[in-house]
Amino acid sequence: MTLPISEDPFSRIVKPSLHNVASLFKESKEELICFGHHHPVHYFENDTTIYLNPGSLGCNSKTTAPYSVVEIHKSKIVISLKEAAYDNKEFLSSYERLQVPQRDFLLKIFHGNQLQ
Template sequence: MNKRFALITDIHGNMPALRAALHEIDTLHDVDFICCLGDMIGIGPDTNEVLQSLFARKNRFFVSGNHDEAVLAIIKGNAYPKSHFHSKRHHEWIAERLDKSFVPLLESLPRMIQTEVTGKSVMFTHYHIANDKRFEPISEDPFSPIVEPSLSNLARLFEAHKESLIAFGHHHPVHYFRNDRQVFINPGSLGCNNKSTARYAIVTAGAQGFEVQLKEAEYDNSAFLASYAKLDVPDREFILRVFHGNQLKE
């Protein structure tokens, strides 16, 4: 019997984008579960709205991302990753406003889920982590350096993993590569895009393997982009330029 699931990742505090994607997932696709591949918060200001929407859902799998863990490190008074020094002021702003009832929920998230769907092995993770770094704190930068999207690069990066489907995020562009043994899929950042669409993927697992549909839900992002100035979000000029393609200036 086939099973269908949705993949979302890198929402980055963008509630209008999440709302648009979830609306399509819930109304157009009959999914058995939804998986969020990390970085629910950070960059965008809608921290509590995003977490409320996600954690209220049933039939879900979530893994943690580097932004989620960096914000948690600040809240808990733990060491902050030196590699994220440029984001610290912004993460402090996010941490100050995060509803602390979400802290234990974020802390409970694994970095990796290895399971089976219709008898086929699947791995959900934010990005590759070497086995000897799997339980290191975020201050030690456990996630591997990003590689350029290609089948050969991803096969090499995940060569220790034999799962039939490897789903991940972290790198914001869409990745979709497959060979005769494995499928590598990153649906692309849902919340950070240079146009007003929220990216996600629908995966159908059946006897013949995995069928992947890459989707984009259109939405009005004008109020969201304007909220950066309204809320006086730290580093907003950099964020709007790098993560949202300077759409406000168009």
């Protein structure tokens, strides 16, 4: 049985897939389940449920911020996956200026070494 991260924060994270998220949320009967704590965008859908992770606004290997627009109509839910371009050079440069501990590792893992 997979427990919520709040109950088992060190459990192995499984690869997001329709099968895995449907299994994780099998007790839920909602038509839309939004989830996060994983930086890439994920959109899965089966006959009864949409599973959506809109992605991370700050931890990205591109100079775009992913987001999602959810429209709820009487007969269906419509999801639009979007991206907004932005200039993050000043933010990324601040890691060096502020002497952030482990900055090389953080810039590599969370920002794809965009400054190089």
